[in-house]
Amino acid sequence: MMTYEKRRRRRESHNAVERRRRDNINDRIQELFTLLPESMIDAQTKPNKGMILKKSVEYIRQLRHALQTQTDRLHELETGIPSSMAAAAAAAGIGQPHQPQTSSGLAAMFAGAASMPSSRTQGGDGSMMNNNGL
Secondary structure, three states: OOOHHHHHHHHHHHHHHHHHHHHEEEEEHHHHHOOOHHOOOOOOOOOHHHHHHHHHHHHHHHHHHHHHHHHHHHHHHHHHHHHHHHHHHHHOOOOOOOOOOOOOOOHHHHOOOOOOOOOOOEOOOOOOOOOOOO
């Protein structure tokens, strides 16, 4: 008698667990149905689990494809910006952006003066004269 009661309780427990599992699956399928866009739902037919799952997979694939397309386009735009900017700058006659000098201001001033062509030349007697002969 004890074994019959034990089997009955075990079966009831198993049935309750199985019912919760089915309810959970059905709830998730219903949630998927609510997430589908109306354009994917056929108003003429009653939605069943198989159709909902099939349309959900189809929709996820469409979203993945759209995401990949947008990611590719963004990458194209990001890599195209530097070359487009350089081409536009060249067309406008603008050179490379100014790079700040790394040396101190005084050293840069003397380095700049040393590299400048002198407007004075040394005369035959060692005296300095300008390009006008003065």
